[in-house]
Amino acid sequence: MADKYIDGLKTHCNGQLLLDSGRHTRFLGLQVCIHSTKCLFNSLVVQNNLLSFLPKYKISQDNLELFFCSIRLHGGYNNNPTVRQFMSAYKQLLVHVELCENFRGNCIPLEENSILKCDVVDNLI
Known part of the structure; x- marks a missing residue:
């Protein structure tokens, strides 16, 4: 229905x-995104009954884009970091995540989806 609406849009x-x-x-x-979501829903929910619903926020690229944005921000005006700059920014983000994990304020996460995971911070610093 939405894809047919987009087909009819005019300048x-x-x-x-x-x-x-x-x-x-x-x-x-x-249109490709709408079609892909419909296919995923049919495959995972309707045909194979693997899921009872399709949580669209789980297949979003927002978290990954926010991560790369954080890496680029550490470089200042340089949005194409070298390996050394990337490692430095990554270490800073790891330490920041470890320090700020307990201080979420009034925000309650729906799930624990962490992009940055670190078992031992001592080896990185």
């Missing part, structure tokens, strides 16, 4: 279909 200025215009990439990406 404001000349009435050309968005999927035929020069700005089609984001709408095509949205």
Whole structure:
């Protein structure tokens, strides 16, 4: 239904279909995402009964993008860190996660999904 709606969207200025215009990439990406989610739902929930519902937030790339954003922020204006800069930023993030894990304020996490895991911090510092 949503993909059919996107198929019918037209540009404001000349009435050309968005999927035929020069700005089609984001709408095509949205259609691919919708189609992929439908296929995952049919495969995991409807056909094989592996899940009772499809938790869309679990297949989101937001956590990974936030992690890479944190790595890039440690480099200042350089968004393409060297190996040494990456290791330094990674170590700083590990220490920050270890120190701030108990101080969440009024936020309660839904699940423990940690990208940064460290068993022994002493070896890193």
